[in-house]
Amino acid sequence: MNVLLPASLEEACDLLAEHRAVPVAGGTDLLVEWPQQLDAHRRTYLDLSALEAELRPHRLSDEALVLGALTTYWDVLQDPAVRRAFPLLACAARQVGAIQIQARGTWAGNVANASPAADGVPVLMAYDAVLELASRDGVELVPLASFYRGYKDMRRRPEQLIRSIRLPRRRYDLQWFEKVGSRRAQAITKVGAAVTRSAAGWRVVANSVAPTVCRCPSVERLLANETPIAGPADLLPALRRDVSPIDDLRSTAAYRERVLARVLYWGLRDACPWFR
Amino acid sequence: METMADRDDETRGLLDVTLTLNGETTSVAVDPAERLLDVLRYRLGLPGTKEGCGEGECGACTVYLDGLPVMSCLVPAYQVRGRRVETVESLTPAEVANLHASGATQCGACTPGVAMTARWVARHPELLEQHTVRQLMAGNLCRCTGYDGIVEGVEADLAAAAKTKARGARS
Ligand SMILES: Cc1cc2nc3c(=O)[nH]c(=O)nc-3n(C[C@H](O)[C@H](O)[C@H](O)COP(=O)(O)OP(=O)(O)OC[C@H]3O[C@@H](n4cnc5c(N)ncnc54)[C@H](O)[C@@H]3O)c2cc1C
Ligand code: FES
Ligand code: FES
Numbered sequence: 001m002n003v004l005l006p007a008s009l010e011e012a013c014d015l016l017a018e019h020r021a022v023p024v025a026g027g028t029d030l031l032v033e034w035p036q037q038l039d040a041h042r043r044t045y046l047d048l049s050a051l052e053a054e055l056r057p058h059r060l061s062d063e064a065l066v067l068g069a070l071t072t073y074w075d076v077l078q079d080p081a082v083r084r085a086f087p088l089l090a091c092a093a094r095q096v097g098a099i100q101i102q103a104r105g106t107w108a109g110n111v112a113n114a115s116p117a118a119d120g121v122p123v124l125m126a127y128d129a130v131l132e133l134a135s136r137d138g139v140e141l142v143p144l145a146s147f148y149r150g151y152k153d154m155r156r157r158p159e160q161l162i163r164s165i166r167l168p169r170r171r172y173d174l175q176w177f178e179k180v181g182s183r184r185a186q187a188i189t190k191v192g193a194a195v196t197r198s199a200a201g202w203r204v205v206a207n208s209v210a211p212t213v214c215r216c217p218s219v220e221r222l223l224a225n226e227t228p229i230a231g232p233a234d235l236l237p238a239l240r241r242d243v244s245p246i247d248d249l250r251s252t253a254a255y256r257e258r259v260l261a262r263v264l265y266w267g268l269r270d271a272c273p274w275f276r
Numbered sequence: 277m278e279t280m281a282d283r284d285d286e287t288r289g290l291l292d293v294t295l296t297l298n299g300e301t302t303s304v305a306v307d308p309a310e311r312l313l314d315v316l317r318y319r320l321g322l323p324g325t326k327e328g329c330g331e332g333e334c335g336a337c338t339v340y341l342d343g344l345p346v347m348s349c350l351v352p353a354y355q356v357r358g359r360r361v362e363t364v365e366s367l368t369p370a371e372v373a374n375l376h377a378s379g380a381t382q383c384g385a386c387t388p389g390v391a392m393t394a395r396w397v398a399r400h401p402e403l404l405e406q407h408t409v410r411q412l413m414a415g416n417l418c419r420c421t422g423y424d425g426i427v428e429g430v431e432a433d434l435a436a437a438a439k440t441k442a443r444g445a446r447s
Contacts, residue, residue, distance in 0.1 A: 002289065003308040003354060024352060031311065031350040032331045041309055049355045074344065077406070094407075098415025099393070100335060103344040104351070185414030186333055 002044040009054050009134070009163070012046060016159045017136040021046040023161060025070055026104035028097070029113045048161075055163070060085060067165040073102035073120070086167060088123040088194055091177040095119050098185045108162040111144065114152045114212065117189045121213040122205040123177055126194035127167040134163035148212035170198040174271050178263050182250070190251040191259045195268065197223075204264070209243040209256050216242035219264070226274045232261040239264075293357045297322075298366040304353075312351035313337045316363055324364040324388050328417070335416035338389035339363050345396050347415075364388040371395055374436070375429035382420035390416045390426055398433035409434075 004021055006012035015021060021044045024030055034040050048055065048070060056070040060081050067076075073093035076082050083090040096102055096110075096119050110120035111131065121144070129144040133156055140160070147155050156162070174197040181187030192207040202223045204216040218238035222229075229235060236257065245256035269275045290305040297320065304319055313330075316322045316339070328336035330349050337348040340362040372391050380394075381387040390413070397403060397412045409430050410423070418426065 001307070001309040003291070003352075005291075005354070024355075026350075027352055027355070028332060028347075028350050031352065034309070035311070035330060045308070045352075047352070047354060050357075094411075097332070098335070099412055100338055100345050100347045100415045101332060103341075104346050185411070186417075 001041045004044065004046045005050060006046065006048075007050055009051055009161075012048065012051065012161060013134060013136045013159075015046055016161065019044050019046075020158055023048055023112070025049075025106040025109040026072065028101050028105045029109060029115075058082065062169065064169055065167045067107050067167075069108045069162055069164060070106055071108075072104060072106050074099075076107075077102065085169060086123075086127060088126060088175050088177045088196070089120075092119045092123040092179075092194070095179045101186075107165055111147070111165065112154070112156065112162055114148060114154055116151070116210060116212055117192075117208045118213055119179055119189055119192060119207070122192055122194040122207045124165060124167065125205045125213060125215065126175075126177075126196045126203045128200065128203065130166045130168075131162055132164045132166065133157075133160040135160045139163070145215050148214075151211035170200060172196050172198045174268075176267050176271075178267055180259055180263065188250060191256050191263060193260060193264055193267070195264070197271075206243055206260060208251075209245040209260055211244070214243065218242045223268070223272065226272075229265065229272075229275045231276075232258070232265040235261045235264055291354045291357075293354055295356045295358065296360045298362055306353040308352070308354060310353040311349055312339070312341075312353050312356055312361070313348040315353040316348060316361075322363050322365050326385065326388050328385065328389075333417065334386070335389040335393065336386055338392040338416065340392065340396065345393050345415075364392055367391055367395055371398075374432040375426070378429040378432060379425035380421060380429040381425075386416060386418040386420075390418060394426065394430045394433065397430050398437060401434055401437060404434070 004015045006015055023046045025048050052070055055068045057068055058071045059066045065086055073096050076089050077093050093102060096105055107120050110118045125144050131142045131144055133140045133142060142155050177194045179189050180191045181189050189208045194205045196203045202220040204219045206216055207213045218241040222238045239261055245253040247253050290307060293306050294303045306315055313327055316325050325339055325348055326336040328334035332347045332350045338345050339348045342360050375391060375394055393413055393416050409427050
């Protein structure tokens with residue numbers, strides 16, 4: 001195993017341009033497989049931990065919240081202003097693993113790990129997050145909602161680092177997040193959803209029900225049109241256009257689809273008078 | 277004279293790491309693939325930190341990194357250069373007395389990690405404004421005690437800390 005230890009973001013971008021290296025942030029995804037996998041030992045890594053001064057701070061202004069590449073779940077939980085402005089970030093952060101994982105895990109690592117079960121990604125997406133990808137050639141802005149092309153397939157070139165994640169500040173009249181796992185802590189999501197409503201419209205984001213965390217445009221239209229909904233089953237036709245759950249070791253497709261419809265129905269019913 | 281160890285260091289690409297370990301400046305050469313857990317146990321003579329699962333689930337390997345509890349099985353050893361690490365060896369018998377008294381330990385496999393997280397909670401009563409003791413302890417699995425003894429031990433610590441504080445405020 002080889003590791004590169006840059007001392008600045010600029011140096012990190014130079015090294016990434018020259019080597020096929022895997023960035024290491026909090027390591028809570030990367031090290032799980034580290035001891036067992038020979039492949040993991042043959043790679044070259046790029047340690048970001050010395051760049052905390054540049055990459056860890058987050059900034060909240062009237063326009064936006066900007067999370068740094070090394071901002072952790074714990075950093076967000078410890079900032080009351082961020083908790084008030086973006087409450088779903090705190091809801092999701094509390095649901096990630098346990099304290100020891102929240103203290104090390106980063107939002108950018110959650111995005112770049114590209115798990116369909118990620119809990120940070122749906123809330124970021126429901127807030128219209130935009131990723132700032134940095135490389136030696138400059139900076140590219142990519143909306144998180146169009147970042148994933150397929151399972152673990154991202155619009156990030158190997159020489160690009162996620163430098164920050166920007167969430168525009170808006171007035172939300174609805175913000176809601178739910179995670180269903182087999183235990184309250186240290187459990188990977190079987191079904192999850194994040195929903196927001198603002199002047200920009202509805203955002204309905206689901207995780208663990210498709211190859212990537214994804215927006216649900218058909219459900220968003222259904223809600224925007226205030227189509228009468230009499231029960232969870234009325235959400236299913238739209239949901240089936242948006243998601244494609246599978247059977248795997250944690251759950252089944254049928255369970256995931258049914259639970260997602262129920263969770264959305266009961267979660268949104270009070271806020272939507274056209275639900276019966 | 278070049279020693280065998282020096283040559284090994286170079287060919288294996290070892291990295292020099294200097295950290296503050298349990299209050300003392302310590303240096304150690306580590307392999308890029310080494311986890312903090314193994315370096316503590318096998319190179320620095322601190323076997324109190326235990327490995328349960330080796331994948332971040334059980335909390336037996338909990339240590340403090342810059343004051344926050346983390347799973348040392350998920351920390352690349354090179355990442356602690358320039359940082360502060362505390363292990364279970366830094367706790368005093370008095371600090372674990374309440375856990376002991378409340379039956380928070382049976383087989384003991386989880387105990388070093390439980391004691392570390394419990395102590396961190398006891399030192400930070402402000403955490404209770406946002407979390408319950410059970411939520412804060414959720415990253416430490418225990419197959420023996422059923423958790424009640426652990427929660428009672430932490431609550432006894434918190435009550436003792438609150439009492440000391442109140443007494444301090446009166447005097
Ligand atoms: C016990 C346990 C429980 C967990 N529970 C949950 C959970 O409930 N919900 C959940 O969503 N996740 C969970 N996770 C997964 C993990 O903690 C999160 O995905 C975390 O956010 C990863 O962040 P990190 O900084 O540790 O990433 P790392 O492991 O350092 O990196 C993850 C990936 O992102 C890449 N990367 C990191 N930073 C950047 C960057 N700036 N630019 C480009 N690429 C980058 C890395 O190369 C790697 O591919 C859990 C993990 C463990 C071990
Ligand atoms: S050994 Fe590290 S969490 Fe289990
Ligand atoms: S005392 Fe046996 S696992 Fe906790």
